[in-house]
Amino acid sequence: MSERTLKSISLTCYIVGGICALLLLTRNIYGIETLLRYLFYILGAFGILLNLARYIQKKEDNSFLYWLGNLGVYLGLIFKTLHQPYANYLIYISLAIAILSTFYNPFRSDTNKPDDELLD
Secondary structure (H helix, E strand, O other), X not given: OOHHHHHHHHHHHHHHHHHHHHHHHOOOOOXXXXXXXXXXXHHHHHHHHHHHHHHHHHOOOOHHHHHHHHHHHHHHHHHHHOOOOOHHHHHHHXXXXXXXXXXXXXXXXXXXXXXXXXXX
16 A cells, blocks of 8 residues: 555544544533444554554654554543543653654654764
């Protein structure tokens, strides 16, 4: 599959799964709580896996840490819909990881590093 196709399918899964999560968390479920819950679980997992496949294909520098942050947010939202304790903390920490990965990333390869052995 091409990178563009993976990106659009992953984004669609994220959007629909996010709408389901939003409806579940705000209790606007209109009698279809089980369907919304399963849609959120399945589409969220599918979006996360497609995002991982896209990371493996493209090998971007900051994608892995960002992917880990998104995985934590997804797991935190699952725990939140199951009314587990400490779900909020998992969501907050994972969001912080995803946000900080845009500014600092230990996995980033420094391509602008000066070559000291060039001028001996």
